[in-house]
Each structure stands twice: as structure tokens, then as C-alpha cells.
Amino acid sequence: MDESWRNELQEFLAIPSVSADPAHREDVKQAGEWVCDFIRRAGGSAELTPFGEKELALGEFPASHDPDNAPTVLVYGHFDVQPPAPLELWESDPYELTIKDEWAYARGIADDKGQVFILLKAAQRLVEQNALPVNLRFVCDGEEEIGGTTIVDWIASDHVGADAAIIFDAGMLRIDVPAFDLATRGLVAFDVKVRTGERDLHSGMYGGAALNAIHVLMRLFQSVLAGPDGRLPEPLRQGIAAPTPEELAAWATLPPGSDELRDQGARALDATAAEQFYTRTWAEPSADVNGIIGGKPGLRNTTLSVQASGEFTIRLAPGQEVDVIGAAAEQLLRAAAPEGADVEIAWTGSPPSLFRPDAPAIQLGLDAFEKVLGVRPLLVRSGGTLPIMRALADKGTATIFTGFALPESNLHSPNERFLVRYFAQGVDTAAELYTELGKLPTT
Ligand SMILES: [Zn+2]
Known part of the structure; x- marks a missing residue:
């Protein structure tokens, strides 16, 4: 990883913004300030803004040319992290970016600071090149890990809106197999x-x-x-x-449901449960x-x-x-x-959420990923519940929910990690994504 990127990212990761612990309340705010500082340094405007009982990092980069007629894209991420406990199971300091072989280690490196960093760096690059074709609105919260709903209230009350939204807080199905999550239960x-x-x-x-x-x-x-x-x-x-035929076709390429159950030591609910694993859970x-x-x-x-x-x-x-x-x-x-x-x-x-796979923003997003990574993301769903997805669906904002974490990223566990090469590839992909979304019709 580039030396200057490494230093910047290390600054962000070093802030112990553990939202679950009231003793770290100021650290959470400081991590939000870090996001705002980055946006200002990169040429945008940003302010850590009180909203309800918490605060949001709200920032903007106007499109490089004719922002009044450019599409607007909302980018969400979170700057809080899970507690690092149990500390004795970490092989390096959780608040010190440590690179070992092809992996970078630190609390929050995959969930979600490392991925917020990727989205910020991509914006910075296009601003520097005078080539940002969309207005970017960043909104980041510091309570995702404790199930806070400030972001949901903010989206409901936001009258500016967006033509699409991007969330990098998820992962690939396995190395180099990216996916877009189109629905949550x-x-x-x-x-x-x-x-x-x-x-x-x-x-x-x-x-x-x-x-x-x-x-x-x-x-x-x-x-x-x-x-x-x-x-x-x-x-x-x-x-x-x-589910649509395109989704069912994507699910048919996933590992058999019997493997998914067996890997967890689980037993099938009934005779057809394993075969129907993805439709049952999604x-x-x-x-x-x-x-x-x-x-x-x-x-x-x-x-x-x-x-x-x-x-x-x-x-x-x-x-x-x-x-x-x-x-x-x-x-x-x-x-x-x-x-x-x-x-x-x-x-x-x-409530659950559901986005149409044929929405122009989703299709442009798939194109952008495919151009950079050489593989078209699979259209999947999540069996879990994520209120922000519903808030965006209610606004009619097509949302690209994806990311570069991996099943072996140790999310919420000791030795959280991120594949080093995904920083460079992630920034390339995010920049291509912003560029492709420039083709969206404006509302
Ligand atoms: Zn997260």
C-alpha cells in the first residue's frame, strides 16, 4: 500500500471509536471529525452535524462540471467500530495498522473504516482530476454497531434526496467474487x-x-x-x-445450501430445506x-x-x-x-427492503465493477435486517450495497483484516462507480 495512504488510514484506524462504550464517546466524535477533515482537505465541504441525540458526518463534493445538472449520489458508511475485546486474542495492536503478508490488520479495517476510506480516496482522486461527474453527498454515522437509527431519521427527513446511493459495508462472497445485496429481510x-x-x-x-x-x-x-x-x-x-429470474440465476451459481448448513454444523429443517437454502433465507x-x-x-x-x-x-x-x-x-x-x-x-x-435489479443505478454499478475487477457482481440478498436499506427504498433511491470485506475478514472478531490489494482495487472500482453513475438521468 502507498506510504501516504498508509499514514492517512492509520490516523483514522488509531481512533478507538467504540460506540458500545460510553467512555469512548469523544473518540466516536473524533472519528466523525476525521471524516469531515478528509472531505475538506480533498476540496469538499463537511461538518460534524448534531442530529437527534447523536451526530452525523455530513459532507459534499459538487460535480466537477455543471453540478446543477449532474446526478446526485449519496454515500453512506460508519466510523464507529466494535469493541476489540478479547484483546489477548489479537496478534497485533487493534488500533495500529499492521501489514502481514497480503493482509492488513486493525479494528475497523473491513467494518467499516477501511471501506469508508476507499470511498473517500476515490472521491478525492476524481476531484483532483477535475473529473467527478456526480454530486457526492457523504453521510456517515457513529452508531451502526449499536443499531442506532439516527441515519434512518435523517434519510426520512432529507429533502435534497439522491439519484442513487452507495454503501460499502458488506463483502464479497469469497475472494474476487463480488456481490450486490438487493434486499434485506x-x-x-x-x-x-x-x-x-x-x-x-x-x-x-x-x-x-x-x-x-x-x-x-x-x-x-x-x-x-x-x-x-x-x-x-x-x-x-x-x-x-x-425473486426475479436474474436473481435466481445468480443464486444457482452459489455453493450448495447443504454446504452452507454443514459448514455451520447445522441440520436441515426438512427434506427440501438444503436445496432451497437461498430462497428460504433470502x-x-x-x-x-x-x-x-x-x-x-x-x-x-x-x-x-x-x-x-x-x-x-x-x-x-x-x-x-x-x-x-x-x-x-x-x-x-x-x-x-x-x-x-x-x-x-x-x-x-x-421492515424488509427490496431494490429492483433492473434499476439503471444497479446496472451501471454492475458495469463499473466488471470493468475494473473483470467479473460481474452476483445479485444476492441478505437474510438479516438493515433499517437504512428500507429508509432508502422508501425514498425510491436505488442502492448499491456491496463491499470488499471477505468471509475470512474476521468481522467483529479479533484480528480483523482486509486484503491489502483491495485498497487499490477498491479505490479504482469506487472511482469507476462514481464515473458510471454520471450517466444516470437526473431527477
Ligand atoms: Zn459495518
């Missing part, structure tokens, strides 16, 4: 409480005559879980947006019971329990809505409760 989380009497009872005296709260809870959960075919009950399948809803409290577990006893509670979550498929599925699940749960059981249900959720 949503989440509805339920707390369920059951009461079936005043006090616990002797099963010898009342068993067979009195309601058992644990049994009621089991019946409730049974009503919302997948059947033998692996599918959730029909009311929980409303609104699913089917394009279908799923439900999981996450915890149950009731009775006297671990002790042989003969108590008939009258209280039980549990948590379960539904991952929503792209296309589904929190309110519709939350209400449908509550109805199924209540319908499964026998006469005499008091059932309390509370739920809250976060």
Missing part, C-alpha cells in the same frame, strides 16, 4: 405471556383437570411455526415478493422461538405450572409489511389459546 419480535390460574398446582391432584400454561404456550407457538414442508402458515406468507419469511421461561427446568418435579412466557421472532420476506404480518401472527396465536387462558402479546418490528 425484516423482523417482527413478539413477547408472549400466558397465565392459566392463581398458583402452581400438584399434578397428581389437578393434572388432567386444570390448564397448564406451558402447554398453552407450546400450542400458541405451534400455530405460527413452519409446517412439515418448511413453510409458515398462509396468513404469514402474505405479500412475499418473488426470499421467504421464517419464524423462530428464541426463548421460553416456565416450570422448574432441570429438576425432576411434578408441578403443574400456571405461568409461562416466551419470545419469538419472524423474519419478514422482502415485500411483506410489519403491521400486516404482526397482526396476522397475533390472530393465529390468540386463536390457538384455549378457553380460560389469559394471553398477553406484544410485538414490534423493522
Whole structure:
């Protein structure tokens, strides 16, 4: 890596911007200031701006020519990092950029400071060459690692908008196999409480005559879980947006689902689950019971329990809505409760997101990656939940969510690392991406 790049990046990585630890609050701000300083030094304007209870690094580079008629691209990244613990498992100082063989090591080097650096360096290059064809708006937050939603509120309240958005906070499927994430699943989380009497009872005296709260809870959960075919009950399948043929063709080239399960020591849910691994986890809803409290577990006893509670979550498929599925699940749960059981249900959720693969920004993005890397990114989805993606989808902003991290980058773990050559290739790719997006029609 170029000596001057190395020094700049080291400055950014050295700031211990651990958002989870209140003791590092000032460091998080300082990392945001670092982003703003970089943008100003590179010829843009930027300010660490208070928003709600936190602050965002907001910066702009106007297009080199005729910015009033140039497309606008929003670039998001985060400048906070995961705590480095356990420190004893690090082979180098987590806040010292260390290069060993083909890897560069430091906390945040892949998630996400190294990738923010790539996007900034690419902007700087095009500004210097007087060749930036788009207006770039940088918005970075310092609470991504703690699930903060300041960025979501900011996007909802932003009236300037953008013709496309770029997020480099993801990775390749494996070395030199880039991918764009076009969708995320949503989440509805339920707390369920059951009461079936005043006090616990002797099963010898009342068993067979009195309601058992644990049994009621089991019946409730049974009503919302997948059947033998692996599918959730029909009311929980409303609104699913089917993947496009282009996406299905890309998924068919991925490693077999049986490998994905085996590598994690997992066992298939049913006979077709492995074969349908990618559609099941990316394009279908799923439900999981996450915890149950009731009775006297671990002790042989003969108590008939009258209280039980549990948590379960539904991952929503792209296309589904929190309110519709939350209400449908509550109805199924209540319908499964026998006469005499008091059932309390509370739920809250976060919506899924979905971007069209044929959107011009996505196609231009694929072209840019292919030009530099020689391989067209695969169109994939994420089974997890990412509120910023939905906020951008709601604005109609086509979003290129991708990146250069790798499965072996040790994200959120000791010895976080990034392939050294991906800094140069990443900056080339990001510069090509900004350039290609210059072809977007302006709104
Ligand atoms: Zn991240």
C-alpha cells in the first residue's frame, strides 16, 4: 500500500471509536471529525452535524462540471467500530495498522473504516482530476454497531434526496467474487405471556383437570411455526415478493445450501430445506422461538405450572409489511389459546427492503465493477435486517450495497483484516462507480 495512504488510514484506524462504550464517546466524535477533515482537505465541504441525540458526518463534493445538472449520489458508511475485546486474542495492536503478508490488520479495517476510506480516496482522486461527474453527498454515522437509527431519521427527513446511493459495508462472497445485496429481510419480535390460574398446582391432584400454561404456550407457538414442508402458515406468507429470474440465476451459481448448513454444523429443517437454502433465507419469511421461561427446568418435579412466557421472532420476506404480518401472527396465536387462558402479546418490528435489479443505478454499478475487477457482481440478498436499506427504498433511491470485506475478514472478531490489494482495487472500482453513475438521468 502507498506510504501516504498508509499514514492517512492509520490516523483514522488509531481512533478507538467504540460506540458500545460510553467512555469512548469523544473518540466516536473524533472519528466523525476525521471524516469531515478528509472531505475538506480533498476540496469538499463537511461538518460534524448534531442530529437527534447523536451526530452525523455530513459532507459534499459538487460535480466537477455543471453540478446543477449532474446526478446526485449519496454515500453512506460508519466510523464507529466494535469493541476489540478479547484483546489477548489479537496478534497485533487493534488500533495500529499492521501489514502481514497480503493482509492488513486493525479494528475497523473491513467494518467499516477501511471501506469508508476507499470511498473517500476515490472521491478525492476524481476531484483532483477535475473529473467527478456526480454530486457526492457523504453521510456517515457513529452508531451502526449499536443499531442506532439516527441515519434512518435523517434519510426520512432529507429533502435534497439522491439519484442513487452507495454503501460499502458488506463483502464479497469469497475472494474476487463480488456481490450486490438487493434486499434485506425484516423482523417482527413478539413477547408472549400466558397465565392459566392463581398458583402452581400438584399434578397428581389437578393434572388432567386444570390448564397448564406451558402447554398453552407450546400450542400458541405451534400455530405460527413452519409446517412439515418448511413453510409458515398462509396468513404469514402474505405479500412475499418473488425473486426475479436474474436473481435466481445468480443464486444457482452459489455453493450448495447443504454446504452452507454443514459448514455451520447445522441440520436441515426438512427434506427440501438444503436445496432451497437461498430462497428460504433470502426470499421467504421464517419464524423462530428464541426463548421460553416456565416450570422448574432441570429438576425432576411434578408441578403443574400456571405461568409461562416466551419470545419469538419472524423474519419478514422482502415485500411483506410489519403491521400486516404482526397482526396476522397475533390472530393465529390468540386463536390457538384455549378457553380460560389469559394471553398477553406484544410485538414490534423493522421492515424488509427490496431494490429492483433492473434499476439503471444497479446496472451501471454492475458495469463499473466488471470493468475494473473483470467479473460481474452476483445479485444476492441478505437474510438479516438493515433499517437504512428500507429508509432508502422508501425514498425510491436505488442502492448499491456491496463491499470488499471477505468471509475470512474476521468481522467483529479479533484480528480483523482486509486484503491489502483491495485498497487499490477498491479505490479504482469506487472511482469507476462514481464515473458510471454520471450517466444516470437526473431527477
Ligand atoms: Zn459495518
